Amino acid sequence: MRNSCLWIILFFSFTTVCAQERKYTMAEATNGLRQNLAPSRLMQLEWIPGEQAYSQLTVTAEKKFVWEKTLLPSGKKQLLFRVSNMSWQLFHDSTLRWMPVFHWLSPTEAWFSRDSNYYRCSFAADGSVNYSLWFHLPAAAENVFIHEKSRHAAYTIDNNLYLRNSNGNTVKITNDTAAGIVNGQSVHREEFGIDHGIFFSPDGTKVAFYRMDQQMVSDYPIPDWSVTPAQVKQIKYPMAGRTSHQVTLGVYDIAAGSTRFMQTGTPADQYLTAVSWAPDGQQVYIALLNRAQNHVWFNQYQASTGSLVKTLFEETHPRYIQPRHSISFLPWNKDQFIWWSERDGYQHLYLYNTGGQLVQQLTKGNWMVNELTGFREKTREIIYTSTEASALEKQVYIASIDGKKKERLTTVAGWHDATISTNGLFLLDKYSSETVPYVVRVSEIKGKYDQQLHSSPDPLKDFDRPVIRPVQLKAADDSTILYGKLILPTHFDSTRKYPVIVYLYNGPNVQLIRNSFPASGNLWYEYMAQQGFIVFTMDGRGSSNRGLAFEQATFRQLGTVEMEDQLKGVDYLKALPYVDAQRMGVHGWSFGGFMTTSLMLRHPDVFKVGVAGGPVIDWRMYEVMYTERYMDTPEENPEGYAASNLLTKTKNLKGKLLMIHGTNDDVVVWQHSIDFLKACVDNGTQIDYFVYPGHLHNVLGKDRVHLMQKITDYFKEKL
Template sequence: MIRFLLLVISISFSALTFAQQKQFTMDDAVLGLGTNLAREDIKQLNWIPGENAFTRTVKTSKDEAIVRFMVPSMAADTLLRLSEVQNTAGKKYPLRSMPALEWLSTNVASFSIGNHYFLCQRSKTGMEVKEWMQLPDEAENIHIENTTRRFAYTKANNLFMVDAEGRTHTVTKDADPGILNGKSVHRDEFGIDGGIFFSPRGNYLAFYRMDQRMVENYPLINWNVTPASVHFTKYPFAGRTSHEVTLGVYNPSDGKIVFLETGTPKDHYLTCVTWSPDEKFIFVAILNREQNHLWLNQYNAQTGAFVKTLFEETDAKYVHPQHSLTFIPGKSDQFIWWSQRDGFMHLYRYNTSGKLLNQITKGPWVVTEIAGKSEKKKTLLITTTKDSPLDRHIYSVNWENGKMQRVDTDPGTHLAAVNNNGDYIIDRWSNGTAPRVIDVISASGSWKKNLLTAKDPLAGYQRPKIENVTVKAEDGTPLYGKLIYPVNFDQDRKYPVIVYLYNGPNVQIISNTFPASGNLWYEYMAQHGYIIFTMDGRGSSNRGTKFEQATFRNLGTVEMEDQLKGVDYLKSLPFVDAARIGVHGWSYGGFMTTSLMLRHPGVFKCAVAGGPVMDWKMYEVMYTERYMDTPQENPEGYENANLLTKVKNLKGKLLLIHGTIDSTVVWQHSINFLKECVDNRVQVDYFVYPGYEHNVRGRDRVHLMQKITDYFDQNL
């Protein structure tokens, strides 16, 4: 009997040990955090406009419901059940779960299934669901104006509006496909993510009009048909002809459009588009093509006439506007302006005469978001890097005296959703050990209610040790990175290393989030005997302009110096095999990877570069000219960064990967590189993903990461 019990205990212990030692599959490593290993979450967690209340989806044994919770009492009542939605929308569409609701006002919400929209009207007993609007199947960039219940959308290259009575207004009628209306412009630079701007009360519709007929055609080939077909896109190369953008204002009452008199040269950039609260004016930050001079201009929305320049900003390297104006609640003549003029992204309060009233935030850190505001307390709710460049914390700041108070209490990366009056915050956060926590907190920080503390979806898996690392750049600047150890680490062994990098502008890859590694593929590789090292060097984001502008006019130089400091650190570790170091990156990281192999040959044994820029003269105007000036102005910088002229330097193994319809880093970059390899009798490995643009996503990404893994297995 004792022997039997010992056997049972032994088997149970072995089973437990096995469960704890479970390894990731490649599917887990690539797709797991979005599928079988996804963190617990709360669906449809949204504030109700005008109430200290939020809604969320709650599942019951028979149904799913939208439930309202009053704050701070947390009293709950059911507003809408899935069965009620199915009674209306289910007649045309099969619904197995509650569609996503968007609150239009305190008592009205909407949801859509495709381009079919439904209204949900609150009553004393719940919500009544009714059909609302059916937009054309081809409608894109759909915007709903909450007050007037008007819709705006684009179809092909034109803009349309549907009024509350259901009448469709054809706003623009441009026959030439080279003119785009109502769409994002300037290739989504400058924080631009759309081209439709309803006025605050919904009476007018402003929109971008981009004329790109003068821009060169660039062919993208569709290989899915026989013979293959060609689609031409407009691609403005650095130093060459760019597009011209204007801003139109449509008045639905008379059907007329006026265009703002934004002047010349016409290839300047129109950014930070903002309506005045009274709908009389539109503010536009005009940035010259050189991107070193900005004018914040005011225009008459009725006539399009230029009114005045409120102020100007200049910088010897570049000005980088990314945010529209935020008007002070109850003050139609005061607004918040974002600027890096003191070396860090901070907030400034101006009046509409152009007078600076005060700098609201200040210090060697950056503001990353304005999440909400309180008119009563004269405060903004913001997220910042004040405590650490690796964290994001929520602060309340008085817009008159700059007094700041941290609202959250836990280390990590916090995302704030603030209710209308600025009294309460839904705080979503995580850190290296907390997968996801959702709290409701008061803006004063005096009250908190936990809604979710997610279980660790990776519990039971074989996890590596992860160590935060700080490396010093040549000038003494601290650079933050992560060292991921092989599982079952043996300090007496020598391990191969994979350096993963990006190190380009506007991106930060090292942060205090879950999982601590930052990527399950890193952990997969650690399970298979690799050390992974990743680090943000100078040129990357959220460290101030001195840090970010260190690469100006010489992309791929200072960043490589920093990454090589990381390699020096790796080589100082007794368990690193200095003869077996590989490097991998995508996009700017692909450029960095290829640069390291050609400009510092012999450091890395092998490399995988995805979607790499090979010659900055073949990249787009807005991004490239900001960081490099034009090829005509900076020929030496472009030549130093040109990888097509350095093919002969290659030592070690290099795999290049590219999507065949990449309209960001066009396929010609790697095709030209291959031609140089052939001409110089240099062997290189190459793989393309047919039909993919700049990134390989979905199920096919598993194939991509397996190919990359196999390459390192074969060569490291």
């Protein structure tokens, strides 16, 4: 009997060790956090409009999907419907093969789409549900926006804008036939926070839309190798210093059936951002940003005529401004709104009135506001997220509109995303941290109710995971603090010497280092640690979420200050007794690919191996909006463009460099690396090169596993 118990103990110990020694497959290291290794989450968790309740999709013990409603603060659950019943009533013998995304229209109605059909669910007081086909759109319809109150739907087909009104009639709002004119879609290459081009008025009686004229922009060829013979698709790609597109904003009055364009004036290549409606739907607000991106005019226009009513205020900066947020009117005062600005060096909220007078600055400090989450109308308070607690965290705060009171609502360290109920009384908080995969809590903002709805088990608990050490270094200016992470090899032995891979991005609008799950930030880092590599990553000056001085340190000299900071990281690594300074590699994609190539050429004695993906090689060939913000034009800043131009530096390469590009890249166009290859050939410089046919700027899906295996094999072979 004793021997049997001992055998059981030994077997249990062996299986426990084996479970903890599990290695990542390349597929898990690459896509696992989006697939089988993703922390479990609550599906379609959202507030129900007009009710103190939230809804979510739930899987029953019988593996059936149901849509439930939870009332607060009682926590009482009500079954809205079973997806199997909905599937049977709507589609009969053709069941749903995937879960549709449900959208609330009102407390008693919701909708979802399948293919080109839009369905409505109506909930009766007796608990019964009626499912019906609401309307059908053409298969070519894109950019669909449904106004919940009016029940109008706006959408685009090709480059024109259409409206399907609540009566079921369809109107073609625009009728542009020129291929270079685009209506109802995002503009300015999705800079300035722009991600759509259709804007319904609050009451749904009007729809504003972007109209972008690109006819004056040079064509750029994107090859299609999937057909024989290969074909070329021409896109419009405005390069730095060259002719840009021209954007206007139209307003279509649904009842009148007429369109007026806002008289935004000249120069025609200015940027139109922060498009917002007045609460009564009679005026439209637009932030006009000059092409130099250092002067903003915040204007009010009469929607019915398009005429300029007034410029409410202007904002300037000697370097650049990024107006990325529409304004938010106070629910209790339709004459006051919140404007976002970095005018004091950090992104904060400012209260203005419609006369253009600054009422007061609502938030202030050496930290950034991330989101304006919502309002508590009864108590005249705003709820927002910020980095006040830490530059590596996002926490939720509530503040009075008079600026006299402020309170932190979330107390757990980590990265929080929050939404509030429509009456402003309850908060849904979803967060993770380096040690917490995913937690959801619902709490009363001004009360005692607090309930944990979900806590994900650790999906990585059975893996052989590395030790991860936080790193703080001083930048090359000897004062600014930089944050990084050191990922040590599994089964680390401090008496050994290990090869190192530095992964970097270090470009604008990106922050790699933050307190979120997993602690490494990337399972490929952990995979490489299992292969015996040290991995180091750090956000240098120029990256996001640290304030204007931190970001603008690279102005007019992209690729210089960032490298100085990254080399401070290299100095730190070389000082570690277990780092083999002769076996150091560097890898990055996009801006990180530019940084990788820059380090290999401008500091050729540092890294033995580099892998650069989708790299910018010559900033003169990158898009107007992004490049001119950080570099000015090539004519204004010839020295900065020359210093960052990697085509002139190929003779400097000493280490091994693998460059990778997608053949259909329409962000960093393929010509960057093709021209680089030509420069290498001209100078007798040998590099390694690989392309991904048909892929855009990022190699995604199953082919990404191939990409990461190639990168891994290159480092293992060369280091």
